[in-house]
């Protein structure tokens with residue numbers, strides 16, 4: 001059974017057919033690689049649209065209310081292997097791309 005979505009999965013499968021969770025070491029490595037590729041594509045999409053020094057509108061907390069303006073200090077990158085972020089000056093530190101107004105999640 002898949003520990004993430006509780007779907008019944010054949011014992012021999014390395015990945016869950018439903019949610020893609022890795023069920024063996026090999027499957028988990030593949031799931032991580034897939035996630036990294038998605039995050040990298042997200043960074044690339046942001047970096048194609050924005051240059052370092054651009055003013056962007058972001059939320060430093062929950063994505064609600066009016067976003068605030070911040071200036072990017074570098075290109076977007078994957079922080080800690082799990083979150084696509086961009087560093088900004090003026091407070092807020094690194095902002096998840098999910099909290100950048102102009103950024104459409106892929």
Ligand SMILES: [Zn+2]
Nearest residue numbers: 002005016019
């Ligand atoms: Zn699953």
